[in-house]
Amino acid sequence: xxxxxxxxxxxxxxxxxxxxxxxxxxxxxxxxxxxxxxxxxxxxxxxxxxxxxxxxxxxxxxxxxxxxxxxxxxxxxxxxxxxxxxxxxxxxxxxxxxxxxxxxxxxxxxxxxxxxxxxxxxxxxxxxxxxxxxxxxxxxxxxxxxxxxxxxxxxxxxxxxxxxxxxxxxxxxxxxxxxxxxxxxxxxxxxxxxxxxxxxxxxxxxxxxxxxxxxxxxxxxxxxxxxxxxxxxxxxxxxxxxxxxxxxxxxxxxxxxxxxxxxxxxxxxxxxxxxxxxxxxxxxxxxxxxxxxxxxxxxxxxxxxxxxxxxxxxxxxxxxxxxxxxxxxxxxxx
Amino acid sequence: xxxxxxxxxxxxxxxxxxxxxxxxxxxxxxxxxxxxxxxxxxxxxxxxxxxxxxxxxxxxxxxxxxxxxxxxxxxxxxxxxxxxxxxxxxxxxxxxxxxxxxxxxxxxxxxxxxxxxxxxxxxxxxxxxxxxxxxxxxxxxxxxxxxxxxxxxxxxxxxxxxxxxxxxxxxxxxxxxxxxxxxxxxxxxxxxxxxxxxxxxxxxxxxxxxxxxxxxxxxxxxxxxxxxxxxxxxxxxxxxxxxxxxxxxxxxxxxxxxxxxxxxxxxxxxxxxxxxxxxxxxxxxxxxxxxxxxxxxxxxxxxxxxxxxxxxxxxxxxxxxxxxxxxxxxxxxxxxx
Amino acid sequence: xxxxxxxxxxxxxxxxxxxxxxxxxxxxxxxxxxxxxxxxxxxxxxxxxxxxxxxxxxxxxxxxxxxxxxxxxxxxxxxxxxxxxxxxxxxxxxxxxxxxxxxxxxxxxxxxxxxxxxxxxxxxxxxxxxxxxxxxxxxxxxxxxxxxxxxxxxxxxxxxxxxxxxxxxxxxxxxxxxxxxxxxxxxxxxxxxxxxxxxxxxxxxxxxxxxxxxxxxxxxxxxxxxxxxxxxxxxxxxxxxxxxxxxxxxxxxxxxxxxxxxxxxxxxxxxxxxxxxxxxxxxxxxxxxxxxxxxxxxx
Numbered sequence: 028x029x030x031x032x033x034x035x036x037x038x039x040x041x042x043x044x045x046x047x048x049x050x051x052x053x054x055x056x057x058x059x060x061x062x063x064x065x066x067x068x069x070x071x072x073x074x075x076x077x078x079x080x081x082x083x084x085x086x087x088x089x090x091x092x093x094x095x096x097x098x099x100x101x102x103x104x105x106x107x108x109x110x111x112x113x114x115x116x117x118x119x120x121x122x123x124x125x126x127x128x129x130x131x132x133x134x135x136x137x138x139x140x141x142x143x144x145x146x147x148x149x150x151x152x153x154x155x156x157x158x159x160x161x162x163x164x165x166x167x168x169x170x171x172x173x174x175x176x177x178x179x180x181x182x183x184x185x186x187x188x189x190x191x192x193x194x195x196x197x198x199x200x201x202x203x204x205x206x207x208x209x210x211x212x213x214x215x216x217x218x219x220x221x222x223x224x225x226x227x228x229x230x231x232x233x234x235x236x237x238x239x240x241x242x243x244x245x246x247x248x249x250x251x252x253x254x255x256x257x258x259x260x261x262x263x264x265x266x267x268x269x270x271x272x273x274x275x276x277x278x279x280x281x282x283x284x285x286x287x288x289x290x291x292x293x294x295x296x297x298x299x300x301x302x303x304x305x306x307x308x309x310x311x312x313x314x315x316x317x318x319x320x321x322x323x324x325x326x327x328x329x330x331x332x333x334x335x336x337x338x339x340x341x342x343x344x345x346x347x348x349x350x351x352x353x354x355x356x357x358x359x360x361x
Numbered sequence: 362x363x364x365x366x367x368x369x370x371x372x373x374x375x376x377x378x379x380x381x382x383x384x385x386x387x388x389x390x391x392x393x394x395x396x397x398x399x400x401x402x403x404x405x406x407x408x409x410x411x412x413x414x415x416x417x418x419x420x421x422x423x424x425x426x427x428x429x430x431x432x433x434x435x436x437x438x439x440x441x442x443x444x445x446x447x448x449x450x451x452x453x454x455x456x457x458x459x460x461x462x463x464x465x466x467x468x469x470x471x472x473x474x475x476x477x478x479x480x481x482x483x484x485x486x487x488x489x490x491x492x493x494x495x496x497x498x499x500x501x502x503x504x505x506x507x508x509x510x511x512x513x514x515x516x517x518x519x520x521x522x523x524x525x526x527x528x529x530x531x532x533x534x535x536x537x538x539x540x541x542x543x544x545x546x547x548x549x550x551x552x553x554x555x556x557x558x559x560x561x562x563x564x565x566x567x568x569x570x571x572x573x574x575x576x577x578x579x580x581x582x583x584x585x586x587x588x589x590x591x592x593x594x595x596x597x598x599x600x601x602x603x604x605x606x607x608x609x610x611x612x613x614x615x616x617x618x619x620x621x622x623x624x625x626x627x628x629x630x631x632x633x634x635x636x637x638x639x640x641x642x643x644x645x646x647x648x649x650x651x652x653x654x655x656x657x658x659x660x661x662x663x664x665x666x667x668x669x670x671x672x673x674x675x676x677x678x679x680x681x682x683x684x685x686x687x688x689x690x691x692x693x694x695x696x697x698x
Numbered sequence: 699x700x701x702x703x704x705x706x707x708x709x710x711x712x713x714x715x716x717x718x719x720x721x722x723x724x725x726x727x728x729x730x731x732x733x734x735x736x737x738x739x740x741x742x743x744x745x746x747x748x749x750x751x752x753x754x755x756x757x758x759x760x761x762x763x764x765x766x767x768x769x770x771x772x773x774x775x776x777x778x779x780x781x782x783x784x785x786x787x788x789x790x791x792x793x794x795x796x797x798x799x800x801x802x803x804x805x806x807x808x809x810x811x812x813x814x815x816x817x818x819x820x821x822x823x824x825x826x827x828x829x830x831x832x833x834x835x836x837x838x839x840x841x842x843x844x845x846x847x848x849x850x851x852x853x854x855x856x857x858x859x860x861x862x863x864x865x866x867x868x869x870x871x872x873x874x875x876x877x878x879x880x881x882x883x884x885x886x887x888x889x890x891x892x893x894x895x896x897x898x899x900x901x902x903x904x905x906x907x908x909x910x911x912x913x914x915x916x917x918x919x920x921x922x923x924x925x926x927x928x929x930x931x932x933x934x935x936x937x938x939x940x941x942x943x944x945x946x947x948x949x950x951x952x953x954x955x956x957x958x959x960x961x962x963x964x965x966x967x968x969x970x971x972x973x974x975x976x977x978x979x980x981x982x983x984x985x986x987x988x989x990x991x992x993x994x995x996x997x
Binding site for chain 2: 067068210211212213214215218237238239240241243244263264267277278279280281282283284285286288290292293294295298299
Binding site for chain 2: 884885886889890895904
């Protein structure tokens with residue numbers, strides 16, 4: 028097991044109230060896995076990243092029963108040790124806006140060399156060689172080493188950021204919307220690169236995105252987030268074959284596919300929760316066509332419905348029946 | 362009659378000349394945003410325009426909507442050239458052609474109440490007396506699914522993304538247009554509510570009998586909403602036809618590559634590998650032939666020399682590929698459906 | 699009339715909002731009340747001032763001309779070397795200074811805002827021309843320009859106001875132009891254009907409300923600058939000879955040659971100038987924070 032998160036919570040203090048961004052979130056990540064995290068705006072995915080990397084702002088607090096990374100408790104570690112041993116060394120981040128993450132006044136290659144040297148005592152020549160290798164493995168031409176960020180296209184910058192993340196051979200790479208804003212053909216190439224990197228380095232990846240089509244292509248396991256926690260986690264094939272949480276069912280209905288031109292798209296009524304407070308209930312209940320009184324009164328604990336299939340829904344026993352019903356538009360509109 | 366037609370439209374943006382250019386007497390370099398485009402838009406149809414960023418799809422829209430005058434060529438609204446219109450006709454044109462914008466966070470004035478935002482168009486153009494405007498605003502807000510009593514007095518920041526986009530749609534439709542341009546109206550919205558907005562545009566177009574030009578980079582969405590699709594690459598229209606024809610039987614190598622790059626939300630399907638060389642080329646002082654030639658695995662010398670622009674005759678499925686009937690291009694089948 | 703009272707409520711709401719913005723931090727709160735104090739004094743000056751300002755006063759006890767007396771019960775701020783009552787002078791001078799500040803402040807913001815909006819919105823040659831005019835004004839040394847204008851037109855208060863307004867607008871024009879350019883590129887402006895709004899309608903109905911915080915910031919700034927300019931010009935003897943202002947009082951003191959002795963003559967106008975100008979700057983800081991919330995976070 029690479030990463031084991033149990034009952035993670037992130038809350039922010041705003042105007043004298045505790046706002047929950049992440050709530051009762053648990054998941055496990057094995058080695059050599061690509062874990063796709065799917066969620067809409069405000070589902071808590073960026074707070075999840077910040078909590079794992081201990082980057083939560085000062086008005087926020089992180090609680091957890093356990094955040095265990097390779098046998099070490101991440102949250103209990105002293106901050107400077109965490110920065111020195113874990114951040115970037117073991118867990119690296121590819122931030123969402125690759126555009127803004129490179130310093131515009133320095134050349135890209137030397138920028139990465141500099142970062143490696145300051146983090147790991149290494150002769151400069153060796154670091155340069157390392158960066159040349161990294162450029163090759165992410166598909167950047169060597170000649171680009173001495174270019175400035177503004178000379179890079181969006182896809183090239185994203186590749187540079189991936190190279191930066193790979194620099195110290197991390198065990199886990201967290202990527203925040205790695206292909207958002209890129210064109211499909213570029214996106215296709217980045218996805219291929221990611222797959223190849225995983226084959227070569229055997230590292231695990233956690234990819235955050237709102238696009239379930241991309242997830243279906245690249246992830247080995249998908250977690251669906253809603254209201255600050257995972258409502259369903261399953262191996263990719265199982266999730267699409269046997270969606271067990273009403274939200275997952277709704278998402279697959281809402282997503283167009285180029286292979287099904289006539290497919291009638293169905294929205295999930297209502298909008299995602301904002302400013303969540305401590306409440307003992309299912310957060311999807313207001314939008315759920317299958318909600319019962321009980322859903323309003325108790326938090327749905329995660330239950331196993333398959334070997335690796337975990338669902339947080341009180342009605343998960345009826346999931347096959349519900350999935351059939353969820354395909355009909357009338358279920359969602361009435 | 363076609364509502365709107367573009368005749369041989371070209372648009373060039375000139376880059377500022379550098380000092381060295383002036384010294385060496387090099388002519389100003391330009392970006393060809395749109396090149397010899399012919400396009401006709403029918404009554405009551407939804408036309409999708411697709412392509413990667415920088416392909417000129419938004420520029421085409423701005424030109425067709427009369428917000429940008431093209432370097433070359435004519436825009437005709439119901440047979441009348443935009444440049445030859447008198448004041449009155451121009452006013453009718455301005456009113457008949459409306460836009461739904463991409464970003465509902467940006468396209469609403471933050472200091473206008475929703476009711477005023479929607480009423481602004483009719484007020485600015487003096488379309489009706491104030492009480493009629495109020496009535497129409499209320500009825501259009503109801504039509505896009507916003508309760509007028511609850512929303513008229515609110516400000517944009519009090520609304521969710523989906524509600525704002527509905528306001529954007531209402532503000533366009535209150536003018537009672539006959540053609541509406543929608544530039545990526547879903548890209549800023551959450552996935553779970555996109556379908557509603559898409560359905561709303563489709564049903565309103567059918568009910569209120571306006572045509573819609575839907576611009577998007579997302580072929581899956583276009584396949585769902587559009588009757589016809591046009592594909593653009595670096596300022597050139599490379600293929601046009603019914604959505605079904607273009608997406609299931611693409612003729613142009615670029616369209617084929619594009620379609621096979623679209624991810625499919627079904628892990629059991631293995632889509633093909635896009636056949637394409639290198640990265641997006643730059644449109645500055647490009648060669649005169651087909652812009653896709655540098656990236657096309659099937660390009661021959663002629664492709665660099667000559668570009669075949671589409672005829673713009675509606676209803677045809679045509680591609681701008683010189684070699685569309687050559688066996689190697691023809692046989693590359695994109696496995697769709 | 700419900701419509702009229704609705705409008706009144708609307709105006710009150712706007713004013714209340716402005717008050718909230720101005721007093722959103724401690725300095726703004728202090729500034730607001732100091733400015734309010736001076737405005738009240740200016741408004742009721744003839745009622746407050748105990749003596750006519752250009753009339754020699756006599757000591758109540760000795761019956762002699764009250765020459766250069768230090769503050770006493772009879773003359774709270776003392777008298778000048780000619781026996782004029784300084785308290786009455788400072789009260790009346792407040793009126794002049796506040797009036798000059800307000801009027802030239804508003805004229806200058808009107809010029810600055812319009813030039814900024816028009817240059818920023820239209821761009822091209824219009825922008826080029828208007829901004830080069832502004833640059834020329836920047837090239838002019840501030841005080842000599844005002845002094846030349848005043849000596850050209852004469853030392854009448856209208857001309858003093860005009861001369862100040864003509865030079866103070868330059869900074870507001872530049873800043874509002876920059877803001878207009880950034881707002882012009884936002885999509886709601888394109889949206890307004892697509893809905894058939896005319897250029898003027900876009901400028902004044904769509905863009906203006908969005909530059910309003912900045913506009914108010916520069917209004918209070920321009921008022922402060924006008925007051926400083928007026929004081930400087932008056933101190934050098936280029937004020938209106940018929941009315942009295944704080945700068946004018948200092949000028950009189952200078953002329954009398956009693957600068958070293960008469961601290962009661964020197965201090966009040968100096969303190970008033972500093973207090974009012976600083977308070978206006980405090981208020982403009984509050985607006986600045988409102989217009990640019992990032993400033994608040996870094997504090």
